[in-house]
Every structure is written in structure tokens, then in C-alpha cells.
Amino acid sequence: LVWLLLLSLAWLGPVLGEEQKDGQVGAEEEKEKEEDEVLSDEIKEEDNVLVLHEHNFARALSEHRLLLVEFCECPHCGQGCGQGHIVGRDRGVGQGLWAGGWWHREGCQPVERCRGDVRVPLHVTGRMDTQGIVRWMQRRAGPSATLLQDTDTAAAFVDSQDLVVVGFFKDLGGKAAQVFYEVAAEMVDVPFGVAEAAELFQAYGLSADTVCLFKKVRRWPGVVGSSWLPASPHQPLPWQFDDRQTDFPVDPEQGLDTAELMQLIRVHSLQLVMEFTNEVRAVPVPISVLRGPSSLCPHPPPPPQTSNQIFSAKIPHHMLLFLNKSSSEQLLLQESFRAAAGAFRGEVLFVVVDVNGHGADVLPFFGMTPADAPTLRLVRMENNRKYQMDQDTFSAAAIGSFIRAVLDGRVKPRLLSAEPPEDWDTRPVKVLVGKTFEQVAYDETKNVFVKFYAPWCSHCQAMAAAWEELAERYKDHEDIVIAEMDATANELENITIHGFPTLHYFPAGPGRKMVEYKSTRDVETFSKFLENGGTLP
Ligand SMILES: *[C@@H]1O[C@H](CO)[C@@H](O)[C@H](O)[C@H]1NC(C)=O
Numbered sequence: 001l002v003w004l005l006l007l008s009l010a011w012l013g014p015v016l017g018e019e020q021k022d023g024q025v026g027a028e029e030e031k032e033k034e035e036d037e038v039l040s041d042e043i044k045e046e047d048n049v050l051v052l053h054e055h056n057f058a059r060a061l062s063e064h065r066l067l068l069v070e071f072c073e074c075p076h077c078g079q080g081c082g083q084g085h086i087v088g089r090d091r092g093v094g095q096g097l098w099a100g101g102w103w104h105r106e107g108c109q110p111v112e113r114c115r116g117d118v119r120v121p122l123h124v125t126g127r128m129d130t131q132g133i134v135r136w137m138q139r140r141a142g143p144s145a146t147l148l149q150d151t152d153t154a155a156a157f158v159d160s161q162d163l164v165v166v167g168f169f170k171d172l173g174g175k176a177a178q179v180f181y182e183v184a185a186e187m188v189d190v191p192f193g194v195a196e197a198a199e200l201f202q203a204y205g206l207s208a209d210t211v212c213l214f215k216k217v218r219r220w221p222g223v224v225g226s227s228w229l230p231a232s233p234h235q236p237l238p239w240q241f242d243d244r245q246t247d248f249p250v251d252p253e254q255g256l257d258t259a260e261l262m263q264l265i266r267v268h269s270l271q272l273v274m275e276f277t278n279e280v281r282a283v284p285v286p287i288s289v290l291r292g293p294s295s296l297c298p299h300p301p302p303p304p305q306t307s308n309q310i311f312s313a314k315i316p317h318h319m320l321l322f323l324n325k326s327s328s329e330q331l332l333l334q335e336s337f338r339a340a341a342g343a344f345r346g347e348v349l350f351v352v353v354d355v356n357g358h359g360a361d362v363l364p365f366f367g368m369t370p371a372d373a374p375t376l377r378l379v380r381m382e383n384n385r386k387y388q389m390d391q392d393t394f395s396a397a398a399i400g401s402f403i404r405a406v407l408d409g410r411v412k413p414r415l416l417s418a419e420p421p422e423d424w425d426t427r428p429v430k431v432l433v434g435k436t437f438e439q440v441a442y443d444e445t446k447n448v449f450v451k452f453y454a455p456w457c458s459h460c461q462a463m464a465a466a467w468e469e470l471a472e473r474y475k476d477h478e479d480i481v482i483a484e485m486d487a488t489a490n491e492l493e494n495i496t497i498h499g500f501p502t503l504h505y506f507p508a509g510p511g512r513k514m515v516e517y518k519s520t521r522d523v524e525t526f527s528k529f530l531e532n533g534g535t536l537p
């Protein structure tokens, strides 16, 4: 359940946003302990993983062509590498070697993985489980794209997966081909092939350098009466498949651009309409979340597996159709939804959410219940604002013009708000909701200190007692209000919460000022901050 909640939150916060980080943890203490460290550059091995530190790091870099390093928390303030050892057991892929070590620079570094060859580290992208990392490493260790020699191998390659990418280049040593290889090394989830032979250019109808996507397209057969309706609502709809080749000619002047090519492939590797099917699987938590020195729950947390595709596509808007898939009537709505999707490819991702299935877990973040289906929502990913039609209309034309209106800024977002609890102001910590926030926080006679939290966030739970104590301490101060708001159930027009907990101080007086509190979360420091009028000495 925790995973589902985390996942659902990707619609609650800006997916493209930065993760916040806390720095500075006891830097002086570390310095002292550091003196005790061994200064030798000897490299020890544990479980097939080289154990690196600042004194043997350079040596390891010089001794191996490729070095995959997991930067752990430094041992002064956390544990050593763990996950790295799991990967290390699969050692032997290409000429890559795995190493775990800590690197001590300006306090503790967040956990990250990077490739340490030629001293220009590359961050590992994609799935952070063993398989994902091994695949990433394979792409780096050998050629990242398969060379297709003749029509038979090309045909077999194209047929091997639902989506493959083939680069046709007259000169595989040329610049465009190099960019293609780079992209292939990065996008480890998609198979990449390259072709140089004239025979292949001809077979695929090409005359100049071109990147081709081969995709098995699921095709809606069209409604003939209602004969396509599945016998049981749980049976998959009878899509038809066909192979489709999409050509992206390489501009002879501009060449290939890495970022552009990656985005192009990402956008086109998605189905026109995605279904939100978040299978509950044990997914390794990305390491930076588990063990980074940051004491903020990232918001949103990186999404796992199935919805990974939806959220990692970096498409700026998501159009969601919530429906009850057990209702054959509602199933029909998918057709016009799909018909509207084509015009917005790359700009708006269309997603179907089954309110009876895994989609049920997403509903609270939209303030909805299964009975609200069928309904539509548009989400602007940048700030997680949600938009809704005055009255749901499911025709392709209505969906299209609604999206246009939102994109043109003609529709106001709909903000979530819970109902204020009856006893919201009887306890020391005042409970705010979206509807009451404005009136309390911006009261010009009060200094208001607000904790924005998520119910599942462990860092929020850890500071809950301190917040209660603070409120208790100031409950008799007429001009001070200590408050909290569940930011997963309440949204504000002009304040977007990026991480939990976020603490904002709204000083008394005109001007609607807001000060973010970023220091230690304990009662004494909170008090000092309040006594000082919203700053720390
Ligand atoms: C979904 O549809 C089925 C079939 O019409 C119905 O029995 C069920 O109650 C519906 N569920 C909800 C939550 O409306």
C-alpha cells in the first residue's frame, strides 16, 4: 500500500521538479574521525566489490577501464554500501567492475551511482535494481546498438520486441551515428540496432541517414455494432496489431541532437493511450530515497515499474479518464478518448485509470471516490495543478477543446480541499485545510507557523512530537499560531509543496509574506526562530 501511495503522489507533485536536499550534518565531528582513516591506496574487496575511499579512488580509476561506483553515505554518519554488493555478485559483464566506496567532500554526499572512467562520471539512469543496472552497464561496456548485417537479421531484430529503434547511417563512424550510440547507451529499456548496408537502406525504403522506430501498434478495430464488446468485462479488448515504421530523417545540416532524439523515442515508445496498471511488485526503493542524507521525503518519490513509463516520459500534461472497467457502457468511452489523443502526442499523455483496479489508490489524490467515474481530469505536471470540465463530456471534440482551453490558460485549476474538522482550533496545533488556509495564515494580526505534511511521510512523523510541544509552549500567545495542513488532501493556489515536511512562516502584518523554515526540526530552534521574528541568528 505504501508503494501505491508513493506512486500516486506523482500526480500530486511536479514530476519534473527538483528533489530537495538537506545538507550539513555534523561536519566537524566527521573531520575528527577522518584523521583515523587509513591513508593507504590499497584496494580491498568485499563480496566482489572494491571498497573505495578517497585514498584509493584514483588508483581504482587508473586500473580499470570502466568503474561503476556506488557512492554510499559516508561511514561517519550512516551505513556503508549495501545495494552495491547485490550488483557486485553479477560481476563479469563486459569489462565493467563494480566498486562501492564513500567519497568525502563537503560533508556527506547523497548516494548516487556513476561511472568513473576518464574521470567524467556518468550517472546511471533508469531502473535502479540489479537487472536495470546490469543492463545499463552492458550498454556501456560493449557497443550499445546491435549491428544489423543483412535483411534477415534486421527483420528478426525488428520482430524481437514491441518497440525497437534502428539507426540507418551511411557512415557508422560519423557524428550522427555516435550520437545514436550515445542515446542507445542511455535508454537501456529499448533495443537499438544500427545498419550501414545499402541493401538495408533499400529494404526499408530509405535513401539518407534515418532513425526508424518499429512499433507493434495496437489498433482499435472500430465499432461494428457492438460486436467487439468482450464477453466478460475483464477480458482484454480485441485490439489488432500491426507493425509500423516511423521514420525520423537525420537533418544533414543540424545532425542528430541527443536530447531531442531521446525525447522523440520516449514519446513514441508510449502507447497513444496508456493504462494506469500499477502492479504491486516488490520494487527496490531508489537508493537516494532510502539512504540519502536528505531528511525530506522527496515529493514526489521516483515512481516504480509500470507507471515509470507514464511518469518518466516527461510529457508536460496528463489527461486522465477515470472509469469503471466493469461497466461495459463506460468502457465505450475509451474510444473517443483515444480519438482525441493523437492530436496531442508529446504534449499531453492520455491515461485511462480503472477506479475498480489499481486506480482506486489514486483517487484520494484527486478527492474522488469510485462513484465519480466516469470523469476526466487534466494534470499540469510542472506544478501538479488539476483541471476539470464544468460538466464531463466525453466526445473527442469536447475533450480536444477542453485541453486547448487549459493549455491556453483559459481554465482555472481545481484545488483540493478537505473539510475543516470540527475541532480544528481547539487543540494547540491548529488544523488547516485548503478552504481555511487563506484566512488563518494571512491573518495580519497573527504570526502563523505551518507544517505541510503527508500522512505517510516518516520525517513528518519524526517531528510530530516537537511540533505538538512547540504549539503547547505558545498556546497562550495571542499572536502566535502553530498549525499544520495535510498537503496530500489540500492544495493552495500560490504555494506548491515540493517535499515533506515543508515548514512556512507567515508573519503578522500586511504584504502576505512567507518565510520558509529550513533549519533543524527541534523545539528549541523553532522557538528561537519564532522569538526572532522569522529568522535565525
Ligand atoms: C462498476 O460497474 C459494475 C457493473 O456495471 C457495477 O456492478 C459496480 O457497482 C460499479 N462500481 C462502481 C464503484 O460504481
Ligand SMILES: *[C@@H]1O[C@H](CO)[C@@H](O)[C@H](O)[C@H]1NC(C)=O
Binding pocket: 438, 493, 494
Ligand atoms: C495568487 O497569486 C495571484 C497572482 O499574484 C493573485 O492574483 C491571487 O490573488 C493569489 N491567490 C491567493 C489565494 O493568494
